[in-house]
Amino acid sequence: MRCIASVLVAFALAAAGAQAQQGAGDVVYVPTPQVVVEAMLRIAKVGPDDTLIDLGSGDGRIVVTAAKRYGARGLGVDIDRYLLGLANESARREGVADRARFVEQDLFQTDLSGATVITSYLLPEMNLRLRPKLLALRPGTRIAAHDYHMGDWLSDESVTLDVPEKKVGNPGVSYVYLWRVPATVAGRWQSGLRVHDASVDGEFTFTQRYQSIAGAAKIGSAAAPMRQASLSGDAIGFEFEVAAGRGGGPVQYVYRGRVNGKVMEGSVVVRDRAGTSTQAWQATLLAPAPRDD
Ligand SMILES: C[S@@+](CC[C@H](N)C(=O)[O-])C[C@H]1O[C@@H](n2cnc3c(N)ncnc32)[C@H](O)[C@@H]1O
Known part of the structure; x- marks a missing residue:
């Protein structure tokens, strides 16, 4: 054609x-x-x-x-x-x-x-x-x-x-x-987070084809697929929801940030039954993966 x-x-x-x-x-x-x-x-x-x-x-x-x-x-x-x-x-x-x-x-x-x-x-x-x-x-x-x-x-x-x-x-x-031109995010990223005054390890894994990305997140021991993952130039956004917030309900995470080589950073909104908080986040590249393009 x-x-x-x-x-x-x-x-x-x-x-x-x-x-x-x-x-x-x-x-x-x-x-x-x-x-x-x-x-x-x-x-x-x-x-x-x-x-x-x-x-x-x-x-x-x-x-x-x-x-x-x-x-x-x-x-x-x-x-x-x-x-x-x-x-x-x-x-x-x-x-x-x-x-x-x-x-x-x-x-x-x-x-x-x-x-x-x-x-x-x-x-x-x-x-x-x-x-x-x-x-x-x-x-x-x-x-x-x-x-x-x-x-x-x-x-x-x-x-x-x-x-x-x-x-x-x-x-x-x-x-x-x-x-x-999309930043490269394919691979595994490590990121810490404060959840209810406790430090929690986070890990994000992305696959990428041009500007189209998908991924999964782990916060502590809870894992979830990402929703609405987007990449526009160096601007990244993704969301996920894990079970077991304080009070037993789901916890929603909404990440927005910028990618700069092996670091991405921005702010994340965390919502659970106890309320909503916003905090800065940073992730560093642990292991790059090949892009699918
Ligand atoms: C379709 S015209 C577009 C002109 C202008 N960009 C516009 O949009 O009005 C394509 C132009 O590319 C030039 N061109 C073709 N091959 C080229 C090459 N290998 N290196 C530089 N210019 C080239 C042609 O001389 C022509 O002026």
Whole structure:
């Protein structure tokens, strides 16, 4: 299916190329309609603290808009010199040449490590080729793509836009996808907790496929599967309920936190029949496990 889709996409983009478009390399030049550019920057919540890289920057519209409207710094890479000329000229014309740069570079060789936001309008197979490099970026890095997916790495958010003027790719419609690079949490974590003035050992075990996580928790000798486990960039949340609270009822634990390498920390709300308390928590990685992606 994907193969057929890719061929159709390639054909559509190639047809666009026939309309006197410039562009070279792995995909012809088709500009993202301005309304879609705005949607990509909005879904990625681009702001003045961001450094954006557009992979295959064409006439520079994504980087220039990010700099002009949202105050971001931006870098566009392309291998078409004519388009790079247009992009640099546009940055000068719009008064953002100090924040919007365009360089001749193969997008597969580009150093992405300084980016907080990556944007692209590339073929699905190019997205797939880039995927391992994107997944290795700092957790929380946002990736906004026009029209094309990342295979089985499902997006965190998406919007569909009616774009009547769009004649290629998916005519009349654009899909905008957002991924947040997930932290790695697969493995066994150890965490202490105070329950009714007593110190209790806790242990969490997570499995992970991209940003999708599941797990189990042990508090003292009580074990329970996690519910509503979620991971968005470095933000983690999970809940579980164990029996035998004071008074014999269930105890609910609601964890929220941030992952930073081998440490995660945040606050946990503990609820039982005796009441509700909130406390800080920290967990350290005991034994990493392979991710399923
Ligand atoms: C579909 S256009 C998207 C342009 C722009 N990002 C936008 O959304 O308006 C893809 C661009 O990627 C460029 N390109 C293709 N292969 C490339 C490569 N290997 N390295 C850098 N740029 C490449 C093309 O020259 C073209 O400008």
